[in-house]
Amino acid sequence: MNYSRIALIALGATLTASLIAAPVDEKLVIDGELEMTTVAPSPEGHPLPEVRSGWHYRTETTRALEADSFENPGMLGVEQGEELWNTVEGTAGKSCASCHQDAAETMAGLGAVYPKWHEASGKPINIELQINACRVNNMGAEAYKFDKGGQKPLTAYIKHQSLGEPVKVSLEEGDMQAWWERGKELYYKRTGQLNLSCASCHEKNNGKYIRADHLSQGNVNGFPTYRLKQGNLISLHNRFRGCIRDTRAEYPAAFSDDLMALEVYTTWRGQGLSVETPAVRQ
């Protein structure tokens, strides 16, 4: 019996027959006025032909929620973030606004160029860690613990000031290129008992359903995102950990070097997409 012949023929037949559920081709315009870039040309060296926002892969209702900032439940978090921005905390008796004044001006465009190189620590820094740095060094307040206190709403508030701006990560600064390489390695590393990498789902199979979930490219331009399932803002490192956990693997700590490298790399993979914070996802 020649098993391999049968195997190959069978495989060919079933694979061509299987359907591919393409992401929808529509435009995301927030409140009928702000046109978002949800499809962008891939940066050089990117494995996919184009970069697509996770928005395209969600249902019509979920997409509509994001297009209307009054309906978007994530905007509640953004409003909380605005309150925190103006709240005095810590021994120095200052709020963020004491030094940075109006976030709409001072933070505009900033969320689109993070993570970026941080000379003082010799590592990349993201918005969450920059908030903590200011709380500790400039306010005499305690650093927020991961996902606690005002970390998610304040991050969402700052990123929201870049709504519509194209994501751009600068790999020329400091050692960013080395962190990108490390992130890339992690992206393709197969983990856990299920033996899957990020690429197994988000590169090889984006556009297909895995049970009830329509797999996207796993882009990070909408974080923190509002997840309908959890009814809450979800941070990027929480999402990373959840995806790794689902392969039945141990997962790294939030803000660990591994997850910071993954943030640098995945941000690059979605370069050119508009910042959507707070994006709405299922």
Next chain:
Amino acid sequence: MMRKIVSTAIVALGMTGLVVAADVTAPEDVKVENLAISASLTGAPGNAEEGKNVFSNRKLGNCLACHANSDMADQLFHGEVGPSLDGAGTRWQPEVLRTIVVNAKEVFSDETVMPGFYSLDVGEDVRKDLIGKTILTAQQVEDLVAYLSTLK
């Protein structure tokens, strides 16, 4: 008296453990030849009815996550990462179905995203409590093979 009961229990446990181990092929002893694993991993045929449950149960095979299967039309949401398994029992010999379930890499390629369900050839950083463990037991694999063979 108490002590005696306990030690008898341990002896009994040890014995049944031995009996099972003698019949079941351990994951590291499974031999694939010409894409096939010729003998049952338990030494006995599987139960197709049980296999159907292993197939759909999210905590066991969770095969529906990646495969459509018309035999389970009553279940919502069939995945499409892998091909539909309609007719899998016609396309594949049971001996090859066994290999696909045990370690799909042996039949397709190292690149396949289908997990190895009775294999220790797994990814890195495996959750601590799962180290050295397979996703399914030998019995569950045999039940699945019996079930898949009914998909004509």
